[in-house]
Amino acid sequence: MKLNEFQNILEKKNCDFAVFYTADSSRINPNLFYFTGYSGIGILVVPKKHRPFLIAPQMEFQRAKKSSIKKVYSMEKKRFFESAHSIIKKNSIKTKNIAIDKNNFTLNSYKHFKRQFKKSKTKDIALECLKLRGRKTEKEVQILRKSCNYADNILQKTIKNFESFKTESEVSAFLEYETKKLGLELSFNPIIASGSNGSMPHYEPKNIKIKNGFCVIDFGVKYKGYCSDITRTIYIGKPSQKERGIYNLLLGIQEDSIKMVKNNIKCSGIYDFVCNKLGKYKNNFTHGLGHGVGIEIHEMPNLTLNSTDRIKDNMVFTIEPGVYFPNKFGIRIEDTILFKGRVKVLTRTSKHLLIV
Amino acid sequence: MKLNEFQNILEKKNCDFAVFYTADSSRINPNLFYFTGYSGIGILVVPKKHRPFLIAPQMEFQRAKKSSIKKVYSMEKKRFFESAHSIIKKNSIKTKNIAIDKNNFTLNSYKHFKRQFKKSKTKDIALECLKLRGRKTEKEVQILRKSCNYADNILQKTIKNFESFKTESEVSAFLEYETKKLGLELSFNPIIASGSNGSMPHYEPKNIKIKNGFCVIDFGVKYKGYCSDITRTIYIGKPSQKERGIYNLLLGIQEDSIKMVKNNIKCSGIYDFVCNKLGKYKNNFTHGLGHGVGIEIHEMPNLTLNSTDRIKDNMVFTIEPGVYFPNKFGIRIEDTILFKGRVKVLTRTSKHLLIV
Secondary structure (H helix, E strand, C coil): CCHHHHHHHHHHCCCCEEEEEECCCCCCCHHHHHHHCCCCCEEEEEECCCCCEEEECHHHHHHHHCCCCCEEEECCCCCHHHHHHHHHHHCCCCCCEEEECHHHCEHHHHHHHHHHCCCCEEEECHHHHHHHHHCCCHHHHHHHHHHHHHHHHHHHHHHHCHHHCCEHHHHHHHHHHHHHHCCCEECCCCEEEEHHHHHCCCCCCCCCECCCEEEEEEECEEECCEECCEEEEEEECCCCHHHHHHHHHHHHHHHHHHHHCCCCCEHHHHHHHHHHHHHHHHHHCCCCCEEECCCCCCEEEEECCCCCCECCCCEEEEECCEEEECCCEEEECEEEEEEECEEEECCCCCCCCCEC | CCHHHHHHHHHHCCCCEEEEEECCCCCCCHHHHHHHCCCCCEEEEEECCCCCEEEECHHHHHHHHCCCCCEEEECCCCCHHHHHHHHHHHCCCCCCEEEECHHHCEHHHHHHHHHHCCCCEEEECHHHHHHHHHCCCHHHHHHHHHHHHHHHHHHHHHHHCHHHCCEHHHHHHHHHHHHHHCCCEECCCCEEEEHHHHHCCCCCCCCCECCCEEEEEEECEEECCEECCEEEEEEECCCCHHHHHHHHHHHHHHHHHHHHCCCCCEHHHHHHHHHHHHHHHHHHCCCCCEEECCCCCCEEEEECCCCCCECCCCEEEEECCEEEECCCEEEECEEEEEEECEEEECCCCCCCCCEC
16 A cells, blocks of 8 residues: 555655564564555565565565565575665665664664664654554555444344353354454454453453443454454343443443544544543543554554544544443443544444343 | 562673563563563563562553552553653662563664663663573473363364365364353464465465365464464365375474474474475475474474574474475474473374375
């Protein structure tokens, strides 16, 4: 995606090329994937003017050849950056100023990199990449819509079957099975947090009986490498009037904050709105209001207290207020949203309190 | 694990404390988890003499309190290292020499870190941590045994049901469902590579009909945070004499290389042995022979051409020779092994060529 636009940025920043790497098959480099569609081990070099190329180890060569990058080299040297250096030299690319993504570059990789590019200056390109990826292309919007559709369908099937599950793990396993069966990946390990476990926003489901009370289900799939993200909180048993009241308060706030979204609005402003509306429950809201969604499950924009981001066309992000009462319960309601002239909610599963 | 041993290392390296962080809930910091059992967002500070402590954001505070670290602080400042700096100062801990893990520290995190610890010197502790984790404690060995048992059972159940699967994705979904149902995690996304897809060692299963011929199944679970890793290659249809021949050659080599393992043997020596035995197929073996297994799926020791590692007591690692014929097929046979005076194969699923 947006390779030309990125090369213009390199030109403006006076960088001869940018380099991205993934050394570990279990950790996708989001920018490398963004520019190539390749999720394996390797190095991507994007010169400011010439065609970009990939360097992949022999074992990954066939996969790399299937990426959107036409020029693929097999890693010839023992070390990643040694190979990169030799191929860059062969291609007569200058090495005076090199753009690197300092969010995805470890200190030890940098040491190896500097051994090869001793005299080069490096410039951080992390923010520029995040910004590029923050505003989706039409193709990405299509993929994200579909990713959200899949998440909706799987979540609804799971909720419909809810009475057949005994443990939190069974719910998680079912979500995952339905995801994998369709050839999709999870965006993240699903959160199934029943009863008092729901008070931990990042709780990991356990092989324990589902507790009565609220049950937070936070789930998303990856379709063609793009994440969706949705949370619904259902109720096992019979909610009290007070519990219903808190749920409906949160739901109203979630819906109102979605309605607030407009072009150029400050993300921190939407966050503030939610805090104010929560009134006495303000301190029970212990995380950000939302985050961009794309190749990574957390990307730009950030809808948090201190964010300086603003909503722009073609941003896809979550709105997910929650309230947590330690050792008691938690409630979170989350949708993935597209802004494009107006707000479009991409996750469509009902938000009425479902009682099982 | 091994916190005292680690504090002795800090003493020897003349470091006042070590600091580990995780900023992203989807990426476990293996050392932070090793020392704490905590897998969430936060910072771990291990002073060379005093009690270690965790700093966690408010939303993760309850989870952090359940870790093995008794002293847990709630993050009070906006930025991670700002909080860490203020708490370290309050605890009157010197900040002259700080140990950091440069394999798990990005350039941008380092920038934020240095803003707080301007005058401090940093020393890399990555290798020391890998070495500590490379030799498992009794407790870890127990957990790894169990992790391998689970992987065996789930894999065997999957193979038994193999005829009911139509697509690669269905096999992957079944493996994952059985894993999650037991409250376990995957070590990595399973590889189900049928027919010509098997020639890509890191192939990702697709929602396509399972092809005839060899089918590589590479799978592992995480039990209590510890990985297992096993690969079996089965055959769909009727193998030719030549195919049987290659399979049995590889199997013989895999078994012989396991028998070779003894105390203090060079890992590169075992790799060389396999290459020699492969004869004319040597160039079809395109990856390392094995890797340590623990909290991470790839850790010390490395069984590769250039490795300087040697096998020591209480190491747990894989032996996984493979041969790959581009656009034709691939075969890999992998076990997770414990060395403790003698070799013990922890993954016990049959390696006779199974024909479906």
